[in-house]
Amino acid sequence: MSQHRQADQKPVPRYKPYKGPAGGWGALISVAQAWLTSDNALKNLRIMLKTNQNGGFDCPGCAWGDSPEKGLVMFCENGAKAVNWEATKRRVDAAFFAKHSVSQLLEQSDYWLEYQGRLTEPMRYDAETDRYKPISWEAAFALIGNHLQGLSSPDQAEFYTSGRASNEAAYLYQLFVRAYGTNNFPDCSNMCHEASGVALAQSVGVGKGTVTFNDFEHADAIFVWGQNPGTNHPRMLEPLREAVKRGAQVVCVNPLKERGLERFQHPQHPIEMLTNGDKPTNTAYFRPALGGDMAILRGMAKFLLQWERDAQKAGEPAVFDHDFLNEHSVNVLDYLSVIDGTSWAQIVEQSGLTLVEIEQAARMYAKGKNVIMCWAMGITQHRHSVATIQEIANLMLLRGNIGRPGAGLCPVRGHSNVQGDRTMGINECPPVAFLDSLERRFKFTVPRKNGHNVVEAIHAMADGRAKVFIGLGGNFAQATPDSNRTFQALANCDLTVQISTKLNRSHLAHGKNALILPCLGRTDIDIQTEGAQAVTVEDSFSMVHSSNGQLQPLSNQMRSEPAIIAGIAAATLGSQPVDWHWLVADYSRIRDLIADTIPGFGDFNEKIRNPGGFYLGNSAAARRWATPSGRANFRPNSLPRDLVHERTRATGVLPDLIMQSMRSHDQYNTTIYGLNDRYRGVKGQRDVLFVNEADIIRLGFKPGQKADIVSIWDDGRERRVKGFTLLAFDIPAGQAAAYYPEVNPLVPLESIGDGSQTPTSKFVAIRLEAASETGLIMAKSA
Numbered sequence: 001m002s003q004h005r006q007a008d009q010k011p012v013p014r015y016k017p018y019k020g021p022a023g024g025w026g027a028l029i030s031v032a033q034a035w036l037t038s039d040n041a042l043k044n045l046r047i048m049l050k051t052n053q054n055g056g057f058d059c060p061g062c063a064w065g066d067s068p069e070k071g072l073v074m075f076c077e078n079g080a081k082a083v084n085w086e087a088t089k090r091r092v093d094a095a096f097f098a099k100h101s102v103s104q105l106l107e108q109s110d111y112w113l114e115y116q117g118r119l120t121e122p123m124r125y126d127a128e129t130d131r132y133k134p135i136s137w138e139a140a141f142a143l144i145g146n147h148l149q150g151l152s153s154p155d156q157a158e159f160y161t162s163g164r165a166s167n168e169a170a171y172l173y174q175l176f177v178r179a180y181g182t183n184n185f186p187d188c189s190n191m192c193h194e195a196s197g198v199a200l201a202q203s204v205g206v207g208k209g210t211v212t213f214n215d216f217e218h219a220d221a222i223f224v225w226g227q228n229p230g231t232n233h234p235r236m237l238e239p240l241r242e243a244v245k246r247g248a249q250v251v252c253v254n255p256l257k258e259r260g261l262e263r264f265q266h267p268q269h270p271i272e273m274l275t276n277g278d279k280p281t282n283t284a285y286f287r288p289a290l291g292g293d294m295a296i297l298r299g300m301a302k303f304l305l306q307w308e309r310d311a312q313k314a315g316e317p318a319v320f321d322h323d324f325l326n327e328h329s330v331n332v333l334d335y336l337s338v339i340d341g342t343s344w345a346q347i348v349e350q351s352g353l354t355l356v357e358i359e360q361a362a363r364m365y366a367k368g369k370n371v372i373m374c375w376a377m378g379i380t381q382h383r384h385s386v387a388t389i390q391e392i393a394n395l396m397l398l399r400g401n402i403g404r405p406g407a408g409l410c411p412v413r414g415h416s417n418v419q420g421d422r423t424m425g426i427n428e429c430p431p432v433a434f435l436d437s438l439e440r441r442f443k444f445t446v447p448r449k450n451g452h453n454v455v456e457a458i459h460a461m462a463d464g465r466a467k468v469f470i471g472l473g474g475n476f477a478q479a480t481p482d483s484n485r486t487f488q489a490l491a492n493c494d495l496t497v498q499i500s501t502k503l504n505r506s507h508l509a510h511g512k513n514a515l516i517l518p519c520l521g522r523t524d525i526d527i528q529t530e531g532a533q534a535v536t537v538e539d540s541f542s543m544v545h546s547s548n549g550q551l552q553p554l555s556n557q558m559r560s561e562p563a564i565i566a567g568i569a570a571a572t573l574g575s576q577p578v579d580w581h582w583l584v585a586d587y588s589r590i591r592d593l594i595a596d597t598i599p600g601f602g603d604f605n606e607k608i609r610n611p612g613g614f615y616l617g618n619s620a621a622a623r624r625w626a627t628p629s630g631r632a633n634f635r636p637n638s639l640p641r642d643l644v645h646e647r648t649r650a651t652g653v654l655p656d657l658i659m660q661s662m663r664s665h666d667q668y669n670t671t672i673y674g675l676n677d678r679y680r681g682v683k684g685q686r687d688v689l690f691v692n693e694a695d696i697i698r699l700g701f702k703p704g705q706k707a708d709i710v711s712i713w714d715d716g717r718e719r720r721v722k723g724f725t726l727l728a729f730d731i732p733a734g735q736a737a738a739y740y741p742e743v744n745p746l747v748p749l750e751s752i753g754d755g756s757q758t759p760t761s762k763f764v765a766i767r768l769e770a771a772s773e774t775g776l777i778m779a780k781s782a
């Protein structure tokens with residue numbers, strides 16, 4: 001049965017361990033299903049072949065880059081799902097909203113909501129009938145303009161951005177918002193790689209990765225920390241497998257045995273598919289405690305220091321890269337002294353690994369001449385994420401592993417243009433140089449005070465300090481922590497505006513006035529006054545390239561994101577400081593402004609004609625250190641004293657388990673494509689808690705039984721999700737895992753990263769309680 005049809009039917013939950021490799025026939029079958037059930041099959045096949053091709057569109061899936069030289073088919077299973085999901089023929093129009101009240105829609109699952117199809121016309125919430133009703137674009141813009149003009153301060157509005165927005169849309173948006181007068185730019189990055197940006201800016205002077213695609217071919221060792229590329233960045237599996245093939249070390253650090261980090265069969269490789277051959281994607285696999293990565297890294301550094309001292313005594317070649325340290329770094333002695341000050345006992349206790357394992361990881365690191373370290377949400381969504389990422393940088397600096405071919409830092413980004421949006425100025429703490437350059441170019445007084453991030457925006461709306469919320473994409477209500485409080489915060493607003501492609505819970509968690517503004521997606525053809533428009537995006541490797549929509553939009557009532565922003569801006573500011581409508585008639589005019597104000601974008605319009613786009617450059621990769629010291633900084637942070645938060649400890653309740661929240665194979669963030677998680681063997685359900693069998697029994701439950709999950713925090717609020725099935729799973733003792741966004745109500749709004757304020761979605765202290773509802777799921781043996 002097709003996965004899409006499940007939206008209207010009750011699925012049968014099932015759990016059966018998955019034995020195949022990642023990719024392979026499973027992926028091919030899944031692509032075929034997504035394609036056949038998209039209601040647009042033939043058109044979609046044609047456009048899928050245009051994914052990530054020159055002249056085609058950038059995959060709306062993840063931010064992994066592609067080799068600019070390769071002519072391969074460059075989409076993956078989950079990219080195909082993302083494309084098909086967007087390119088549906090089903091429509092959510094006035095008739096749909098006439099049929100369903102908002103209260104009725106609230107009863108539906110996230111899966112059902114998005115499955116209903118593309119939003120096709122602007123709608124306004126009508127409180128009397130509890131329904132969305134059609135509104136003209138002009139009236140919608142006027143309503144927004146009136147609300148914004150009526151605020152006593154521009155800081156009473158929040159302007160959210162999700163990472164799919166193109167460079168052109170993002171630039172226009174930030175220009176409008178700053179001309180309006182605020183830096184309130186909460187964005188998805190605040191919940192994602194914020195810690196990477198903060199940490200790396202302090203360590204190496206630039207908050208982005210330093211490697212490019214080709215570096216993977218020259219690395220002797222690649223470390224993959226807290227990332228599940230088999231599901232979230234499938235195109236990364238090929239370079240990993242190629243690295244293993246040529247004898248490089250691929251070291252995975254992840255508490256779960258993720259299938260994509262074990263074996264991979266290339267679904268676009270005929271011989272491999274026909275012979276059913278698959279290849280390993282790692283040479284070592286370590287399974288840490290949640291939040292234990294910094295201790296592992298510190299342990300590796302401690303081994304390195306020991307070997308360096310041994311080598312000095314024995315007159316053998318040094319372990320550290322002394323030339324690099326002398327020429328390029330500061331603070332190394334402070335760092336070495338915090339290493340000496342960290343005890344082996346604390347390292348082992350916090351890491352969840354044995355000393356032998358940490359030594360093995362250190363040897364693999366020390367043996368490689370060129371090492372790349374990759375990481376994602378398993379590293380960034382902790383309280384001490386900034387310190388952990390700085391420890392990655394410290395370890396890499398010791399051996400000069402930044403700024404030479406085959407070596408470097410690689411925070412693997414999430415949304416396809418989340419990195420580009422930051423480059424364009426979607427930043428609540430904008431760099432002064434950027435503000436100066438806006439002021440020079442546009443001659444208005446740019447707001448200098450830092451704005452709100454996601455968590456601050458929720459507080460501001462909850463307290464009544466913010467009254468208008470505008471979302472450029474995304475699903476704010478569902479992606480954020482402490483869901484009940486976020487809902488309440490949005491409901492408090494005088495106006496909420498969602499610029500969206502698909503129906504989601506943020507349209508239902510609305511303010512007193514609310515608008516849904518339907519926009520074009522990456523796959524749609526975008527026609528403006530001067531003709532068809534391309535947009536541009538930046539991938540994880542700082543490659544900027546253009547993206548051209550290929551499909552006829554479902555309705556002529558949809559508008560492009562830049563056109564919608566221009567409409568809002570004109571209704572609010574008239575034609576100040578630019579003629580908004582003139583700008584969006586031809587996006588190359590926006591790109592000219594980008595070229596004028598953002599370094600690296602000179603001749604922007606020329607450069608994007610280049611097939612494959614252009615490289616923005618990265619100062620750290622060129623060993624230029626844009627830090628106050630002018631050098632790479634060792635950051636001597638201490639390990640956390642206790643991984644469990646003192647506000648959890650303050651309750652006196654001991655956690656039963658520490659839980660992480662993660663993505664299934666059938667979802668894109670809050671977009672749920674289906675109820676299966678193929679590589680983890682789960683079918684037909686999402687309300688599951690992965691727990692070690694011994695823990696299930698220790699806590700007085702049986703595998704397959706249902707439980708309520710309650711999180712532990714000292715503010716007297718109850719945070720509970722009900723009736724989760726306990727799945728006996730291969731997971732380290734004391735840990736649990738569940739799917740985001742179902743468990744977001746459990747993440748306390750105050751549980752955030754030091755220095756990043758990212759919600760700690762990978763570390764939630766929980767208790768299990770007997771559920772009112774009980775039941776066993778069918779546990780079939782393989």
Ligand SMILES: Nc1nc2c(c(=O)[nH]1)N[C@H]1C(S)=C(S)[C@@H](COP(=O)(O)OP(=O)(O)OC[C@H]3O[C@@H](n4cnc5c(=O)[nH]c(N)nc54)[C@H](O)[C@@H]3O)O[C@H]1N2
Nearest residue numbers: 062078226228232290291376377378414415662663668669
């Ligand atoms: N198909 C698909 N692609 C996507 C997305 C999607 O939802 N679907 N989302 C996109 C976005 S926005 C992002 S940010 C990325 C997310 O990509 P990932 O970061 O891969 O996403 P998660 O599912 O959150 O996976 C986190 C991984 O970290 C591990 N982990 C959890 N806690 C720890 C820890 O303390 N230490 C270590 N070492 N590991 C830990 C988990 O077991 C899991 O394997 O993917 C992007 N691409």
Ligand SMILES: Nc1nc2c(c(=O)[nH]1)N[C@H]1C(S)=C(S)[C@@H](COP(=O)(O)OP(=O)(O)OC[C@H]3O[C@@H](n4cnc5c(=O)[nH]c(N)nc54)[C@H](O)[C@@H]3O)O[C@H]1N2
Nearest residue numbers: 162192473474475479499500501502504661669670740761
């Ligand atoms: N517990 C927990 N919470 C998390 C995470 C976690 O791991 N655990 N991960 C966090 C991370 S890494 C991220 S990035 C955030 C994601 O947070 P968001 O980016 O806010 O969420 P998405 O689910 O990606 O947004 C999906 C919606 O975007 C809209 N959309 C899709 N394409 C387009 C487009 O082209 N244009 C416009 N305007 N709208 C579009 C659709 O209406 C769709 O419903 O969630 C965070 N929340």
Ligand SMILES: [Mo]
Nearest residue numbers: 192193414415
């Ligand atoms: Mo993300």
